[in-house]
Amino acid sequence: MTSLLFAGFLFLYGCAxxxxxxxxxxxxxxxxxxxxxxxxxxxxxxxxxNKLRMDLISALKSRGIKxxxxxxxxxxxxxxxxxxxxxxxxxxxxxxxxETGTGGVLITSIELINEYNPxxxxxxxxxxxxGDNPRILWIEDAGMAGDDNPGILGLGIIDNLPGLEKRxxxxxxxxxxxxxxxxxxxxxxxxxxFSPKIHYRSPILDSDHAYRIAVVPFLNxxxxxxxxxxxxxxxVDALRKAGFSVVEPGMVREGLLDYRVIMEGGLSIxxxxxxxxxxxxxxxxxxxxxxxxxxxxxxGNPVVEFFVNAIEKKSMEVVWASDSYNRGDDGVFFFDRGxxxxxxxxxxxxxxxxxxxxxxxxxTKKSNGxxxx
Amino acid sequence: MCYIRQALNPGKRKHMFFKRNSIFIxxxxxxxxxxxxxxxxxxRGVYRDQNMDFGAVKTVAVLPFENLSGNMSSADxxxxxxxxMLLSTGxxxxxxxxxxxxxxxxxxxxxxxxxxxxxxxxxxxxxxxNAVVTGVIxxxxxxxxxxxxxxxxxxxxxxxxxxxxxxxxxxxxxKGGVTLKDRLLGGxxxxxxxxxxxxxDELINKLFR
Numbered sequence: 001m002t003s004l005l006f007a008g009f010l011f012l013y014g015c016a017x018x019x020x021x022x023x024x025x026x027x028x029x030x031x032x033x034x035x036x037x038x039x040x041x042x043x044x045x046x047x048x049x050n051k052l053r054m055d056l057i058s059a060l061k062s063r064g065i066k067x068x069x070x071x072x073x074x075x076x077x078x079x080x081x082x083x084x085x086x087x088x089x090x091x092x093x094x095x096x097x098x099e100t101g102t103g104g105v106l107i108t109s110i111e112l113i114n115e116y117n118p119x120x121x122x123x124x125x126x127x128x129x130x131g132d133n134p135r136i137l138w139i140e141d142a143g144m145a146g147d148d149n150p151g152i153l154g155l156g157i158i159d160n161l162p163g164l165e166k167r168x169x170x171x172x173x174x175x176x177x178x179x180x181x182x183x184x185x186x187x188x189x190x191x192x193x194f195s196p197k198i199h200y201r202s203p204i205l206d207s208d209h210a211y212r213i214a215v216v217p218f219l220n221x222x223x224x225x226x227x228x229x230x231x232x233x234x235x236v237d238a239l240r241k242a243g244f245s246v247v248e249p250g251m252v253r254e255g256l257l258d259y260r261v262i263m264e265g266g267l268s269i270x271x272x273x274x275x276x277x278x279x280x281x282x283x284x285x286x287x288x289x290x291x292x293x294x295x296x297x298x299x300g301n302p303v304v305e306f307f308v309n310a311i312e313k314k315s316m317e318v319v320w321a322s323d324s325y326n327r328g329d330d331g332v333f334f335f336d337r338g339x340x341x342x343x344x345x346x347x348x349x350x351x352x353x354x355x356x357x358x359x360x361x362x363x364t365k366k367s368n369g370x371x372x373x
Numbered sequence: 374m375c376y377i378r379q380a381l382n383p384g385k386r387k388h389m390f391f392k393r394n395s396i397f398i399x400x401x402x403x404x405x406x407x408x409x410x411x412x413x414x415x416x417r418g419v420y421r422d423q424n425m426d427f428g429a430v431k432t433v434a435v436l437p438f439e440n441l442s443g444n445m446s447s448a449d450x451x452x453x454x455x456x457x458m459l460l461s462t463g464x465x466x467x468x469x470x471x472x473x474x475x476x477x478x479x480x481x482x483x484x485x486x487x488x489x490x491x492x493x494x495x496x497x498x499x500x501x502x503n504a505v506v507t508g509v510i511x512x513x514x515x516x517x518x519x520x521x522x523x524x525x526x527x528x529x530x531x532x533x534x535x536x537x538x539x540x541x542x543x544x545x546x547x548k549g550g551v552t553l554k555d556r557l558l559g560g561x562x563x564x565x566x567x568x569x570x571x572x573x574d575e576l577i578n579k580l581f582r
Binding site: 265 | 473
């Protein structure tokens with residue numbers, strides 16, 4: 001009897017962990033023609049990027065999405081000397097609209113690609129508007145491993161990378177098509193187990209204020225290449241999905257380069273002022289990635305640990321600070337149910353948990369005010 | 374004859390009893406003193422300047438910690454945990470890391486892990502801090518004892534008052550290590566993050582006590 005009650009409690013706990021949060025919906029830009037940028041490789045390993053891009057374009061076209069012809073894209077990129085493909089700055093966004101007539105640019109970053117034992121793929125895509133004021137219209141990530149859903153007798157296992165690619169790009173194309181038709185993105189799940197372990201939220205941070213947020217690349221203290229850029233990208237994803245206005249990372253990069261902001265060990269107050277004034281932001285998010293490790297082999301676990309600080313424009317103070325760390329098997333008790341197989345998916349869920357806590361007004365604690373979990 | 378003399382003089386008999394058992398009594402007293410010292414753990418490993426008004430400390434800057442452990446990244450990780458936990462108390466404001474780096478650079482601090490009184494004064498003036506914290510990571514990572522292994526952390530922190538350059542608070546904490554449970558059941562002990570959190574929590578309790 002006791003064991004039955006215990007099992008029931010665990011099941012209920014598992015159900016309560018995934019709460020759904022509906023995103024703000026906006027009317028969809030139907031019939032929008034988009035340019036698919038060359039894929040940015042943040043995996044740290046050589047990848048057949050052209051083939052992946054062709055597969056992505058095929059998936060988009062199969063959903064009826066209009067894509068700018070490659071010859072026109074190459075011509076534009078040559079004329080404007082586009083070298084950075086991880087974002088778009090204000091000047092090029094304006095030129096895109098004027099010269100090619102596209103309404104948006106699809107920027108894709110490959111986070112992880114692993115062909116064997118089991119195959120793993122993690123990719124983040126975002127659609128940025130062209131014209132005078134480029135903004136992130138839509139963002140989606142797809143991270144999966146071949147053994148995520150083994151099913152009965154292992155029939156659901158995907159043992160080859162093309163099969164996994166098809167599923168990942170199908171998810172992305174479906175989400176983008178949904179956005180373009182209805183202006184709605186998929187609902188976001190938040191998981192309590194990925195919440196930060198320590199956090200500070202200043203009373204200055206107003207939950208009702210519509211902040212415009214700039215996410216500066218995180219400082220990478222991990223052994224994983226490009227972990228700082230990846231973590232920043234996951235925060236852009238989480239913030240945008242939570243309904244915040246997020247400055248396009250390409251514009252943040254342009255601002256940091258133009259004003260020669262060197263972030264040695266973090267963002268100083270004068271540097272933060274520069275970011276606020278030139279990017280018209282109210283909050284700047286910066287952090288450090290301590291661990292960003294993908295699973296090795298079928299039994300391995302991803303590990304992610306990061307620290308986040310948010311500096312507010314008016315007070316020039318840190319209004320949010322948190323420390324998050326998780327392993328892929330956290331909160332997993334039976335049959336690998338709820339196990340996360342890629343660091344990208346886990347980082348995304350952890351970022352979503354941080355953003356959710358930033359939004360909610362916390363109840364004041366009487367003790368010493370310490371907010372530890 | 375001797376017994377008759379002792380019976381006639383009871384005071385001397387008592388004196389003889391203490392003289393004979395003096396070693397035993399000393400031993401018992403020593404053990405008692407040791408036990409009492411063990412019970413008095415409240416102030417152990419902590420120094421607080423009694424003349425300092427800690428209520429006046431509103432802004433704290435945390436300098437990079439010195440790393441004496443084998444783990445290269447331990448000092449940065451522990452410092453980040455300490456800064457976040459100190460900020461989360463809501464008692465003090467902690468200067469962000471980027472601002473600390475700017476302060477170190479502008480003050481011309483030669484060794485940020487062990488600054489001089491003049492350097493601390495100059496640095497605190499730049500970052501507008503009322504107190505500066507320095508620290509040393511003595512041990513961080515996995516230890517082994519026989520077939521058992523566990524995670525351990527040992528660190529000490531100091532708080533310096535910038536105007537005078539005096540140490541106003543100093544504390545140490547050691548957490549983790551191989552326990553009886555680890556020896557019997559194995560499992561590698563608590564994860565490093567939890568051990569670090571426990572040690573930093575203890576230090577912050579010592580600061581705010």
